[in-house]
Structure formats: C-alpha cells, structure tokens
Amino acid sequence: MPRHRRGWAMGNQSDSAGKHTPLTVSVLEPALLILLKEQPRHGYTLLTDLEALGMGTIHPSSVYRTLRELERLSWVQSDWETIQTQGPPRRTYALTPQGEKALEIWRQELNKTHRLISQLLERIE
Amino acid sequence: MPRHRRGWAMGNQSDSAGKHTPLTVSVLEPALLILLKEQPRHGYTLLTDLEALGMGTIHPSSVYRTLRELERLSWVQSDWETIQTQGPPRRTYALTPQGEKALEIWRQELNKTHRLISQLLERIE
DNA sequence: TTTATCTATTGACATTTATAGAATAGTTTG
DNA sequence: CAAACTATTCTATAAATGTCAATAGATAAA
Numbered sequence: 514m515p516r517h518r519r520g521w522a523m524g525n526q527s528d529s530a531g532k533h534t535p536l537t538v539s540v541l542e543p544a545l546l547i548l549l550k551e552q553p554r555h556g557y558t559l560l561t562d563l564e565a566l567g568m569g570t571i572h573p574s575s576v577y578r579t580l581r582e583l584e585r586l587s588w589v590q591s592d593w594e595t596i597q598t599q600g601p602p603r604r605t606y607a608l609t610p611q612g613e614k615a616l617e618i619w620r621q622e623l624n625k626t627h628r629l630i631s632q633l634l635e636r637i638e
Numbered sequence: 639m640p641r642h643r644r645g646w647a648m649g650n651q652s653d654s655a656g657k658h659t660p661l662t663v664s665v666l667e668p669a670l671l672i673l674l675k676e677q678p679r680h681g682y683t684l685l686t687d688l689e690a691l692g693m694g695t696i697h698p699s700s701v702y703r704t705l706r707e708l709e710r711l712s713w714v715q716s717d718w719e720t721i722q723t724q725g726p727p728r729r730t731y732a733l734t735p736q737g738e739k740a741l742e743i744w745r746q747e748l749n750k751t752h753r754l755i756s757q758l759l760e761r762i763e
Numbered sequence: 764t765t766t767a768t769c770t771a772t773t774g775a776c777a778t779t780t781a782t783a784g785a786a787t788a789g790t791t792t793g
Numbered sequence: 794c795a796a797a798c799t800a801t802t803c804t805a806t807a808a809a810t811g812t813c814a815a816t817a818g819a820t821a822a823a
Contacts, residue, residue, distance in 0.1 A: 539661055566754065571781095625659070682770065
C-alpha cells in the first residue's frame, strides 16, 4: 500500500513501527550486489544479512522482487539448490561478471552520495 | 516515463546524459528543508542552490512539485513576492516550526544512512 | 515592433516502484 | 497432527518520478 517517502519524517509513530526509513530502501540494490559479491547466498539468508546491516525492516517481498529484477538484468544468476535443507527448495543467487561491472558503477554512486550527505549534514549546524 | 532506479547502473550512456543518479533524488526533500532553514528562498533560486550541491540534474518540475507537497504538509509556507523582479512573480518559501521538527528527524535519518553507506563501502574492498 | 531569450511556475499523463498481505509449500518440533 | 519455522511467489493498491508542454512576465536584440 502506501509508500512513505514524501512527508515520512512526521508520520505518526504507530504507523512507522517496524517499518523502514526512506533512504534504507534506496540502497537495497547495491547492498544486495555487495553481499552477493562476497559470496553466493539464498534470498532467505540475504534477509538475515540485511538485518545485520540495520536494513532488516524492508519487506521480504521487496527483497525477492529486487532479486528477480537483478536476475532479469543478468547481474545475478540463480539456481535451485539440489542438496536438501531445512525447508522447501531454495534459490542460490550469485553475482555475474556484468553484476560486478554494475557494482563498480554503484560504488562510485555510493561515494558521491556519501560526500553529498556529509555536505548536507555540515550545513545543518 | 521511466524512472531509472532499478538497473540504473548499466543504463546506456546516451540515456543518462544530463540525468541524475538514483540516490540524488532521494535526498531532495531534506536538501530543500536544509536550504530553507538557512534562509527563505524562491523555487528558482533553489534550483541554482541544488546545482551548487551537485544535485542540479533533478528536473525543475520535480523540485517545484516537492515544494508544493512540503507546503501541503505545512513544513514550508509560501507567499507571492510583492516587489518587482526580473520576470514574472515568484513564490518565496520559508521553513515553518513544523518543518524544523521534520528536519530534525531527517537529520537523524541522514546520519544513519551516512553510517550505512560507510559500512557498505568498506565491504566492497 | 516583433522575435528571441531569460526568468519563473504549474499541470497532465505514463511509467515505475514500494508496501502489505496472502498464498504456497516443505520441514522440524512438540 | 498441529504449530512453528524455513523459503519463495503473487496480486492489488498507493505513491513517486520523468517527460513534455503550457503559461507568462521582463528584457535585450534584430
């Protein structure tokens, strides 16, 4: 239902319980690429890893949908895992060479944004 | 038409000429609040100020639309300027006390995101 | 004086993205 | 066998963005 970007900062508290802040979701794509560069992982594992980064409030379906889109772009590749685990079969996602190139572009963008936010924070004082 | 977020990093060059990167637009709202906290300004002036921050690729109508939404939220207040200038009448936007509160929340969010991006950049190495 | 250019803001429409909630389904523990 | 956990997908809806065009006053050039 509602996206909560514009005007998010003053949304009522009851509403924002357990929900993520607007900038978190905007780095979801590079965060997934970075985690998958380190090693291939399953969607479900990624949910935990994002949690560890403080991004755990993003809805699972957003994460899975993003993964499928990254696969459509050929930045990641997935296979159904053959070995048996606790639960239903799961997909293993891995970064492709194209995904590595995309991540390099993303790295520059993250750097640029990092500097921009520094500037903005300085100007608040 | 297309928003260029998902998959942005590998968009063809011709396409991305003069267009902004995905994270730039996601800090538009706080950037406007920060500039208006420093002093009241017109929309057109804000376009120049954003340019100076390296955010000049955002389309003017996005900026004006965001300003009107911030006014609907009562975070900023606008008045038509009475004095004559070079051109048609223009609106002067100013931050309201509610806008100051919202900016304080945004400040925390910017800080959080700043730390998150630091973490992500470290993990790329 | 008509034309172009710069200043300044608004509106409509198509496209894309995000969110929530439910559906599906296998496995393990009580 | 029911509950809880693992794991992924689908659908409906709401909201944000991009693009293009429209409106309009002031000034400089032709």
